[in-house]
Amino acid sequence: MSSDDGSSMAQAKVHENVRHDIGKADARQISVTINRDLVRPFVDLNFGPQEAYPTVVLPFAESEDIKALAEVIDKLVRLGLEVSMPKVRQRIGFDEPEDGEKLLYVVKTPDKQPPAELKPDPELDDDQERPAKAQAMRPTCPHCGGYHALAADERDELDILADTGLENWEAQLDPLLKPIKALFARAESYADIEAGLDDLAAKMDAGPLADRLAKLTMIARGLGDSGAEI
Structure with a gap:
């Protein structure tokens, strides 16, 4: 399957997964290179050989299905599971709101309309x-x-x-x-x-x-x- 003739949802999903795997591999290889060619020589020159060396890890953001995550959290919280708000924000990519920022909130609407008032019939005494x-x-x-x-x-x-x-x-x-x-x-x-x-x-x-x-x-x-x- 090539990218020239692929326009379906399945092909787009496959291409997205390939790009994701390539990105993870690149981040892992760059981390190995930095630890081998930069971190270890720097520590050896300044502090001498060590039994354990610091390790640099380049984080790679995993793709998250926000809709599926929200549905799972909603069901589990209703069952009594305690979920950390900072970790949920980290998963979906939202930062902690700062003081004074405008926040989104649910607008409450009345459940039932008030009963209509009975109007007198002008034709009846x-x-x-x-x-x-x-x-x-x-x-x-x-x-x-x-x-x-x-x-x-x-x-x-x-x-x-x-x-x-x-x-x-x-x-x-x-x-x-x-x-x-x-x-x-x-x-x-x-x-x-x-x-x-x-x-x-x-x-x-x-x-x-x-x-x-x-x-x-x-x-x-x-x-x-x-x-x-x-």
Whole structure:
């Protein structure tokens, strides 16, 4: 393959590699020549023969794939690998920034645009506009057709039903707790309490609480079967 008819990317890559190998060989040969013909005679003439002599090495910059290096560093740093910034700058050929220099930085942009403000329809009066705005602000669920609560203070039928069920809860639990309180009042030791637990269930009246729960369950079931907005 000659350089006259080669214009493809592969040929250019081969030529670049050849030039790189020639440059490395030249730097190595020049270093050997300097050490042999300059450094060693200079040391012998001034300090006499030595067991070890200084060595001159001509550095040769290796070609670096900046894109591949950046991708590897990005992945490894995300995994927790600590990488030296000076060495990375040396690999990519960037110097340490001096004081007062302008630095490049990432411009942060907002992730989401603010929601567009609803504009009033001039063709609708106030009485017609309020239901339309409420419908737009409360989209229905695509699965059940109900409405989702948009705020913590917006209460539905189930919230009201729960409040109703908690009314007079002390009176509903009193028949259950009264035998327990009586057992603790007359017990003189832990053994007395343990012995009284066997027949405690027979004395506990769960009728009022069970009746209340049954009624609330039927009301909640009726709301669900009727398709009411909850």
